Amino acid sequence: MTIAGHDIVKDPIAAKRNLGYIPDDPRLFDTLTVWEHLAFTAAAYRVANFQAEAEALLQSFELSHKRDTLVHNLSRGMRQKVAIACAFLHDPKAILFDEPLTGLDPQGIRGIQQAIRDRARKGAAVIISSHLLSLFETLCTHVMVLNLGQCRRFGTMTDILAEFGQSDSNSALEAAYFTITQDAAMKA
Amino acid sequence: MRMRGALRLRLMQVFSLRGALLFVVLGGIIWLLIATGRTVPSASLLSGPDLGSPEVRAQIDIFMPLGMLGMTLLTVLLSTGPSFHFSPTEINLLFVGPFSRRDLLLYKFIAYAAGAALSAAIILPFAQSPTGSALFTFTAAFLTLVFVQLNSAAVGMAWQAVQGNRLARLKWPVAALVCALALAAVIHAWVAPDRSVHDLMSDLRHSWIGIIILMPFIVFSELVLVEARLADMALWAALATLINALLLWAVIKLDRRTSEVSLLEHTRLSDRWERMKQGGSFWATERSELPSIRTAPVLWGLGPIAWRQAIKALRNSFKLVAVFIVGAACAGPLSSMAGISITDERGLVMAFVFFGFILPRSLICDFRGDLSRMETYKTLPIAPWRICMGQLVVQVLLSYLVALTMIVSFLVFEDRLGAPLALALAAFALPFTFLLYAVENTIFLLFPAKHIPMGRADFEFLGRALLEFILKAVVILVALSLAFAVGVLTLTMLGTSLALSGLAAWATLALIGGLATIVMQHAFKRFVVAEAFD
Numbered sequence: 001m002t003i004a005g006h007d008i009v010k011d012p013i014a015a016k017r018n019l020g021y022i023p024d025d026p027r028l029f030d031t032l033t034v035w036e037h038l039a040f041t042a043a044a045y046r047v048a049n050f051q052a053e054a055e056a057l058l059q060s061f062e063l064s065h066k067r068d069t070l071v072h073n074l075s076r077g078m079r080q081k082v083a084i085a086c087a088f089l090h091d092p093k094a095i096l097f098d099e100p101l102t103g104l105d106p107q108g109i110r111g112i113q114q115a116i117r118d119r120a121r122k123g124a125a126v127i128i129s130s131h132l133l134s135l136f137e138t139l140c141t142h143v144m145v146l147n148l149g150q151c152r153r154f155g156t157m158t159d160i161l162a163e164f165g166q167s168d169s170n171s172a173l174e175a176a177y178f179t180i181t182q183d184a185a186m187k188a
Numbered sequence: 189m190r191m192r193g194a195l196r197l198r199l200m201q202v203f204s205l206r207g208a209l210l211f212v213v214l215g216g217i218i219w220l221l222i223a224t225g226r227t228v229p230s231a232s233l234l235s236g237p238d239l240g241s242p243e244v245r246a247q248i249d250i251f252m253p254l255g256m257l258g259m260t261l262l263t264v265l266l267s268t269g270p271s272f273h274f275s276p277t278e279i280n281l282l283f284v285g286p287f288s289r290r291d292l293l294l295y296k297f298i299a300y301a302a303g304a305a306l307s308a309a310i311i312l313p314f315a316q317s318p319t320g321s322a323l324f325t326f327t328a329a330f331l332t333l334v335f336v337q338l339n340s341a342a343v344g345m346a347w348q349a350v351q352g353n354r355l356a357r358l359k360w361p362v363a364a365l366v367c368a369l370a371l372a373a374v375i376h377a378w379v380a381p382d383r384s385v386h387d388l389m390s391d392l393r394h395s396w397i398g399i400i401i402l403m404p405f406i407v408f409s410e411l412v413l414v415e416a417r418l419a420d421m422a423l424w425a426a427l428a429t430l431i432n433a434l435l436l437w438a439v440i441k442l443d444r445r446t447s448e449v450s451l452l453e454h455t456r457l458s459d460r461w462e463r464m465k466q467g468g469s470f471w472a473t474e475r476s477e478l479p480s481i482r483t484a485p486v487l488w489g490l491g492p493i494a495w496r497q498a499i500k501a502l503r504n505s506f507k508l509v510a511v512f513i514v515g516a517a518c519a520g521p522l523s524s525m526a527g528i529s530i531t532d533e534r535g536l537v538m539a540f541v542f543f544g545f546i547l548p549r550s551l552i553c554d555f556r557g558d559l560s561r562m563e564t565y566k567t568l569p570i571a572p573w574r575i576c577m578g579q580l581v582v583q584v585l586l587s588y589l590v591a592l593t594m595i596v597s598f599l600v601f602e603d604r605l606g607a608p609l610a611l612a613l614a615a616f617a618l619p620f621t622f623l624l625y626a627v628e629n630t631i632f633l634l635f636p637a638k639h640i641p642m643g644r645a646d647f648e649f650l651g652r653a654l655l656e657f658i659l660k661a662v663v664i665l666v667a668l669s670l671a672f673a674v675g676v677l678t679l680t681m682l683g684t685s686l687a688l689s690g691l692a693a694w695a696t697l698a699l700i701g702g703l704a705t706i707v708m709q710h711a712f713k714r715f716v717v718a719e720a721f722d
Contacts, residue, residue, distance in 0.1 A: 013569045031500045042483070042484070044489075044570060
């Protein structure tokens with residue numbers, strides 16, 4: 001497996017330098033402030049002159065007024081935003097989100113969805129893992145359905161919806177998901 | 189139900205293979221220490237004072253009531269709220285249930301009393317009463333522990349109840365006056381040739397005003413010192429129980445006037461415990477905002493990790509480091525007064541227990557405080573050995589600072605420690621500390637677990653702590669023996685100066701430290717975040 005052309009096993013440092021990872025429950029350093037998290041990330045990823053980019057990220061995630069706040073005083077949604085700002089700071093080529101919208105308010109959800117679109121538009125590969133199927137419908141171009149650790153289906157959103165997404169009551173992707181996983185369960 | 193749950197948890201621990209092994213190891217070591225202490229008293233580290241000796245009895249008679257009074261005054265000065273604390277789970281489950289406030293306080297008191305009973309049972313083997321009666325010792329320890337808890341709660345609540353009153357403004361002037369009087373008395377005792385501080389305190393304790401002020405506390409010192417007669421024991425125990433009952437009644441009455449403060453205190457303490465579970469310190473800063481440091485150093489990848497640990501030490505453990513440094517500075521004069529030298533057997537064992545067990549368990553600025561953040565370290569584009577070195581730097585330097593302070597303190601106050609030996613100790617302390625924390629972190633990375641016990645008598649935690657200490661002690665002793673052997677070999681073969689053989693021994697110890705870091709790096713690489721207990 002390669003990330004931005006770097007083998008994750010043979011050249012893990014270069015591969016990680018091009019990867020941004022946001023876990024579902026970001027465990028930040030409780031003794032650092034929001035700004036210090038960005039400074040830490042900049043030093044770890046060797047981002048020179050990070051201040052301007054960091055300011056822009058704080059602005060876009062509405063964290064500017066929280067720059068000197070110790071992160072253990074932030075709400076869960078705010079901590080999620082700090083983790084995303086840190087992951088975006090080094091401009092990764094691949095970004096891995098695990099349940100990115102957990103614990104966010106409607107405004108936060110909209111902001112993060114917009115940020116994901118912006119990164120994808122700039123050329124980053126964004127991979128999202130979630131149980132919220134509506135999130136995929138609004139954001140994703142490709143879908144992989146995983147069930148009991150097995151890949152049940154991988155394809156473009158259009159293909160999957162065209163093949164399985166026929167439903168009167170539920171969302172098309174939800175219908176597709178249940179059809180795919182129930183088929184797999186019956187075959188098993 | 190809570191007690192049943194706690195008991196079930198302990199039984200589950202003991203009946204699991206790992207828990208049973210750790211329990212057996214813990215029990216075996218405690219038995220060994222007690223047995224060794226009884227057969228060879230001079231070898232005992234854990235045996236308490238001999239309460240039968242007249243000197244110790246006289247000291248308890250004077251200092252126990254005065255110490256309890258001091259604790260009460262400190263509670264008034266420093267307490268920020270009542271000390272009957274409810275956890276967030278208890279608040280969520282019990283506060284919405286059909287229980288009155290009195291029921292909740294009684295429930296909490298029963299929980300405290302159960303804890304005090306368990307603590308008294310643990311104290312039992314180490315502090316037998318002069319009669320040798322386990323029942324007497326247990327009763328005295330149990331009632332005293334309950335008193336300490338209730339007294340601190342009642343005094344804290346009483347003080348909170350008068351907050352905002354004009355009387356409360358007198359707090360600091362009165363404290364200053366008491367301190368000034370105490371200081372004047374100490375100076376008087378120091379200047380007068382035939383008086384000592386001990387004599388002064390003895391006079392205060394036995395004066396009629398001292399007896400009146402210390403009356404409730406004297407009951408507990410008499411309970412501890414009670415002779416063989418059952419009637420005496422029953423009398424003092426009945427008085428102690430009466431005092432505890434009165435304090436409990438006062439707590440229930442005062443609680444009505446301090447509910448708001450009590451809730452705020454619960455929130456504050458819950459936040460602190462939550463932070464401790466995340467690897468922070470109980471004494472960490474409670475400020476929510478601080479001026480941010482603008483940039484972090486890179487330093488070949490070591491920089492950001494060491495920078496983050498340095499900030500953690502500054503904001504989370506500053507008071508703890510200060511306490512250790514002051515303690516280390518006092519080690520010289522105290523050991524000199526006690527007649528213990530750093531170069532004799534007892535002094536060396538005590539120093540090893542302090543640096544090998546107490547300090548690493550209290551001051552944590554490395555991987556051990558970052559169990560829940562291992563995912564972050566694994567995703568960083570920094571070579572594992574650099575991450576390991578970055579984690580060790582601050583921890584090693586802080587511990588080395590404590591060691592240096594202690595060496596200087598011994599150099600100043602102890603005649604037997606000359607400058608050359610102190611210099612050698614200072615030189616060897618650095619690779620020793622480095623090796624100690626490399627081993628400590630390697631054990632943690634191979635067998636990760638949080639460094640906080642789950643309540644009292646967490647057998648798994650205690651057994652693990654002892655096993656880790658034994659393993660560390662074995663590695664350190666082997667490393668020191670190897671370094672010593674290389675030093676002796678160098679001296680025998682080259683037959684030149686002691687400095688050259690010392691240098692060879694130092695280099696050997698440093699080399700073993702380097703090898704330990706390589707093992708630590710492998711342990712970090714094979715660490716699987718998903719398998720770590722969190």
